[in-house]
Amino acid sequence: MRSIIKTISWRTIAIIITSAVSFIITGNLVIALSIGSIDTLIKLFAYYFHERVWEHVGFGRHKTSW
Numbered sequence: 636m637r638s639i640i641k642t643i644s645w646r647t648i649a650i651i652i653t654s655a656v657s658f659i660i661t662g663n664l665v666i667a668l669s670i671g672s673i674d675t676l677i678k679l680f681a682y683y684f685h686e687r688v689w690e691h692v693g694f695g696r697h698k699t700s701w
Contacts, residue, residue, distance in 0.1 A: 638686040650675045
Protein backbone atom coordinates (compact mmCIF):
# COMPACT_ATOMS: atom_id res chain seq x y z
CA MET A 636 0.00 0.00 0.00
CA ARG A 637 2.86 2.38 0.81
CA SER A 638 4.27 1.91 -2.70
CA ILE A 639 0.90 2.77 -4.24
CA ILE A 640 0.53 5.99 -2.20
CA LYS A 641 4.12 7.03 -2.99
CA THR A 642 3.52 6.34 -6.68
CA ILE A 643 0.37 8.45 -6.80
CA SER A 644 1.85 11.37 -4.88
CA TRP A 645 4.99 11.50 -6.99
CA ARG A 646 3.12 11.16 -10.28
CA THR A 647 0.82 14.04 -9.27
CA ILE A 648 3.85 16.29 -8.92
CA ALA A 649 5.39 14.91 -12.10
CA ILE A 650 2.26 15.38 -14.26
CA ILE A 651 2.15 19.05 -13.27
CA ILE A 652 5.80 19.51 -14.23
CA THR A 653 5.53 17.55 -17.49
CA SER A 654 2.34 19.33 -18.55
CA ALA A 655 3.80 22.74 -17.72
CA VAL A 656 6.97 22.08 -19.72
CA SER A 657 4.92 20.67 -22.60
CA PHE A 658 2.70 23.76 -22.58
CA ILE A 659 5.71 26.08 -22.57
CA ILE A 660 7.19 24.22 -25.55
CA THR A 661 4.00 23.73 -27.59
CA GLY A 662 1.79 26.60 -26.44
CA ASN A 663 -1.14 24.18 -26.78
CA LEU A 664 -2.98 23.15 -23.60
CA VAL A 665 -4.65 20.07 -25.13
CA ILE A 666 -1.34 18.69 -26.42
CA ALA A 667 0.37 19.53 -23.12
CA LEU A 668 -2.26 17.69 -21.08
CA SER A 669 -2.16 14.75 -23.50
CA ILE A 670 1.61 14.46 -23.13
CA GLY A 671 1.32 14.77 -19.36
CA SER A 672 -1.40 12.11 -19.18
CA ILE A 673 0.38 9.57 -21.39
CA ASP A 674 3.66 10.17 -19.56
CA THR A 675 1.93 9.69 -16.21
CA LEU A 676 0.23 6.43 -17.16
CA ILE A 677 3.44 4.89 -18.45
CA LYS A 678 5.62 6.08 -15.59
CA LEU A 679 3.06 5.25 -12.89
CA PHE A 680 3.24 1.58 -13.76
CA ALA A 681 6.99 1.67 -14.33
CA TYR A 682 7.59 3.25 -10.92
CA TYR A 683 5.29 0.82 -9.12
CA PHE A 684 7.07 -2.22 -10.54
CA HIS A 685 10.44 -0.61 -9.89
CA GLU A 686 9.44 -0.19 -6.22
CA ARG A 687 8.28 -3.80 -6.02
CA VAL A 688 11.58 -5.08 -7.42
CA TRP A 689 13.55 -2.98 -4.92
CA GLU A 690 11.54 -4.51 -2.07
CA HIS A 691 13.45 -7.72 -2.80
CA VAL A 692 16.89 -6.10 -2.98
CA GLY A 693 18.86 -6.12 0.24
CA PHE A 694 21.37 -3.48 -0.86
CA GLY A 695 21.53 -0.56 1.58
CA ARG A 696 19.30 -2.11 4.22
CA HIS A 697 20.51 -2.55 7.73
CA LYS A 698 19.99 -5.91 9.32
CA THR A 699 18.70 -5.71 12.85
CA SER A 700 19.35 -8.38 15.41
CA TRP A 701 16.78 -8.85 18.11
